[in-house]
Amino acid sequence: MKKELIFSLVALGIISVISQTIIIRELTMTFWGNEFFIGLILALWLLFTAAGASFKKKNPKLLYILSGVFLLSEFLLIRYMGQNIVLGVLVLFPLCFVLGLWFKSKVKPENVAKAYFLEMIGFVIGGIIITIVLIYSQQIIDSVPYLKQIDNITASWRFKNQELVKSVNSPFGNIAVTKTDDQLNFYGNGLLLGSEDEFEFSEKLIHLTLLQHENPKDILLIGGGFSGVFREILKHAPERIIYVEPDPKITDLIQTPENVQIINQDAYYYLNNTQEQFDAIIINLPNPSTALMNRFYTKEFFEKAKNNLKSKGILTTYLSYTESSASNNLQILHSVIINTLSSSFAKTLAVKEETGFFFAGAVEENPEILIKRLKQRNIKTSFLNEQYINYLFLRKQESNPKAQINKNLHPVAYFFQTLFWLDMFNTNLSKIFKKTAENFWIIFLALLIILTILYKHKTKPIFSVAAAGFSLMAFETISIFVFQTAIGHLFVRIALLISALTLGMVLGVWYGQKTKKGILIFHFLIIILSLACYFIFVNLAKEPVILIISLIAGFLGGAIFPIANKMYLERQKEPDKKTGTIYAADLIGACLGAVIPSLILIPVFGLFETLIFIAVLNLWIMLMF
Template sequence: MKKDNGYKISLFLLGFVTMPVQIILLREFMVVFGGNELIIGILLADWLILTATGAFLAGRFSKSTKECPSHPPHPPVIPLDNPTNLNLNLNLNFFPILPLLTFILLYLLRPVIFPPGAMVSLPAIWLLTALLLLPFCLLSGWLFTRLAGHLSSLKRENFTGRAYALESVGSILGGALFSFVLVFFFDGYWSLVIIALTTWLVLMIMNLLNNGWKKAILALSLMILTVASSVWFSLPRSVQQELFPGQTLVFAKDSPYGKVVVTKNDGQVNLFYNGIPVYHSDQQMQDEESVHYALLQRQNPEQVLAISGGLKGITEQILKYPSIRHVDYVEIDPWLVRSEMTYLGSVEGDKVQVSFMDARRFLSTVTTYYDMILVNLPEPLSAQVNRCYTYEFFLKAREHLHPGGVLCTALPATTNYIGGASMTANATLFKTLQQVFPNVLIIPGGKNFFLASDSLLTGAIGRIAELRGISNDYVNQYYMDDASIVSRGAYILEQLNTTSPVNRDDRPVSYLSQLQYWMSYFNLNLTWILLGIAGLFLLFFIMLNPIRLGLFTAGFVTAGAEYILILAIQVFFGYAYFLMGIIFVLFMTGLALGAMFGKSIFAGDKHLLNWLVFGTGVFTLMMSALIRVPGLAGAGSLLVAAVFSLLVLCLAFLMGTVFSHGSVLYRGRYEKVSGDAYSADLIGSAFGLMILSMVLVPLLGLRLSCLVMSLVAFVAAARLSLDKNKL
């Protein structure tokens, strides 16, 4: 086997392992800590920054390769089976086992460090995530730099760009293997095991071909040890049980959308979704509130659409009304409904139709008109959930309501006082609903229920419950003090700021206010965190040398633009698992193609980098023009899909080209070159994701965020032009 092939395969394996591990571990971290936009941002940033650190350190402290890109007389070549390289081989072998250990530690440490069932504060999440991801991410960055450096030495040319392409190809295969195959058959832990086994198998064959049978035995031993210990210790069930003290874990399933867990305690069945309890047996109080505040408003409701909330509990309440003819129940994750039907019981009769679909997608596909639309989703803490709290969503919902129909949605209760952060969140939802419906009423209960309609609404719930003769345990004349409902609802209304912004698809302000509310649980100030991130970004922007600045900026713009594109796609098409998968494959393909061929297409000298960075700015400028949400929404979905696919592909291709070209401009040892280039790109990406998701998009909206990114790219390009002599 040719030595350079060994390195190439290793780079491929690096991507093959890293990408699915990233997807799986981030999913697990979100299950353990929660999945709002801030936590997702922190997790991704931790990941990227640690990997960048590994790559950077490897470039600084590795002494094994010495080479300048300009004149390579006789570079020292260190083959894979060279003793110096024994560490590299060992590291490659131990690399796939680290995610498994991280997985186990995550579940075991959570209940030891943090109180049972309690939310964890952001600083603690940040610290624990960083500690747990440290070994894997550092090693992954370190391996990239070392492998790319060795390959460059062997090829006697700067191979960093192509190394990046090879890693990207590995990422495509690894990511696709998990997202399109493994996720349907295995849980996160066993998917990690399969990825590890595949990697060891390849390493074993490679070593056997190079007569390295001792190393092949090492890989084989690790394979046997991993499978045997996983089976012996009943992993992952045994560690996942630790998250549910006092309860017995009876079922766990990783679906493409999330993790469903069913537990039992004292005869009560509890259903958790991504670590949060969503329904349990005996929850009449919540079910009744979710249904009757709305349904009692009208004399004879016939058609009802219920979006999530628990199939059995919600539909049983709806079917108490004899006039009901049809109920559509929409849930994105089939496994939620399946688990519920298995452990909580199923729904009888033929009036209920269940659809497994994103709610927005559902509303775009059906032609039915409803008397009631009940939205029982969690509060809009993430951009994805926020799509069902926007002006556009409510507009679409109203199109599907009969005259006099009622929409019901909710936010967490404000009980006896409405604080500053919750006031903003409630005011935004109220204002948004008001833009679509002439009548909006707040009913304070277990949550703050918002009823909206084009006809009059009443807070006299107790009285109409009695009049309609619906038999409830909680929503009845005995519990409902109508005067109190009216006065407490009025109290909330009095406190709401009438100048609150409207939550729109292209300016999702709600999730920022909801995040601020979430932060207030810990008495933390979101503004300081955001200012800190922005300050660090500026520091990097000013301090980096021109080449690093080019890669940093391209990483920033690409990651940010990718975030915006994904958000826009979800707005147009609704969340669709396979569509997201295709977007991911397209992106990685574009990256690989750009890194591999971009340089030959955009032939140019050292000044090309500033033009390429300038190009990313032009690209985002074009995006801001194209993403005119209302305009595109009217176009045929195929055309929209084609436009977005092209955008994703072009964006990634541009980034690949920037990386490939930027890395060529570096001087110094190959490993330093690879380490610097890779780390600058990753740090830029980390900032792109954080700043876009936490600050720019919720504050400025999609289009203005694109403009800000363009501005950043243009300023960076200008600085590169001024500093061209340093390139």
């Protein structure tokens, strides 16, 4: 293989992973950090690349230029377009299509596996490069002349009708501060975290919590320290306030009273490792719209918080709620949180108005006692008063007993939050998605029966590599989900996870070219990995373990590719015209592996059934071979 060809294929891998990471990062910020979109973006990326790989060869030099032009133009367009799903889909197409053409332009029947191997090496190199760049992105932006100004101008396009005051990057993500009239708004990875001086909300959240305790001295605040909450907490004269916020870039932007102790740790990690006991734990975080946020609404998290409450302690969390947009999915979401809290605490209380407040622990259900304490403590408020407390306690939320309990590895709250989000865009789309998700196993089994009937001997390698591509990307999606759930912020490490997967693929492709073993052994090993992963992730969900799982999945999927490709091309009369077929099948399988687990399997059925699905798919391949 010529040096120019080797360089071109490695460069393709480098550009692909860097482009993928940048585009995922930008689109994720545009769509509020939701993993729903990470899965969708990965799926479309692979689908559009497969489309490019299916077309005729083009001038490779032109493709080099186009890839750079499209990456820059897509980066700028994503920042400008706003939350437009259709544009978000279309904007991916040009670059992905060109990258697929690039691969096809370099491939001949005798070197498909080698070309794939070299591209994967580029993926590993690119993953290392982009990881380093993301870690030091703010320093790079600050040090290069005019780059900071350009970044600020283009970043401001994302916030329509707002003035961008500041935008900084950290290992946890992008932090943006905007201004609307005289109010400052704080965004984390595109998701509104809160606004400065939200007086009305802060009064309700803090006083409805602390008035339920006869003498709140030790307070733990999780998130949201910029909305005026400290001013309201201090009205109760606590002895100690601990504020947990993982990103120091956020706490640097907030003015906190001197007696507030700031802990820059993940709240999940903090509660898991502290012996501190509190009179009140206040969870001031956005709705469970991401796997990261969903962790703070799970049975596992509530159990940890319960262990850190004193005997008469109170825990508070909340969800957004408005009568005008109170769809059935929103009602179920609230019931899920109530039932989850009730599974951990003997006593709970849920009330709703513009916000649904949830209290657990030593709950005081008599509004007269809260009113009495408000007067005794001589607390001055502008919005919360005697009439409001009486009114709110008449609006108690009743739970649907059939609503499931939200867990780390079965994030049903995340699913219903996504459905509620879809309701706001298109109610019919939400209904179709929900029906499809709920009946997914029936649809899948019916599809398997149809494919079994239509199955032909010469298509065996295509089905095999598509199943391998699905399994490989499903494992990557699972790794992303488990990482977010068990460890936290994925922002920088997404490139590391992708690199671990592709390193495994490099080793797998190399081994697949050398081995004389049949293809079925690798499908069998994927089944074993699927069954083992649940127990591994439940008991050993640590960063090195997740990276190793990605590496192994990459190896097994990668090993299948050269074996299947050789089998397929040997059966073709004109192999020159079929060089991209197996590559396209791999990408289409990976496309489905990115979207189905993230959108349906994990949220609706949980991690266990997702892994069973991977095992069943590979078992079907073995039986049909």
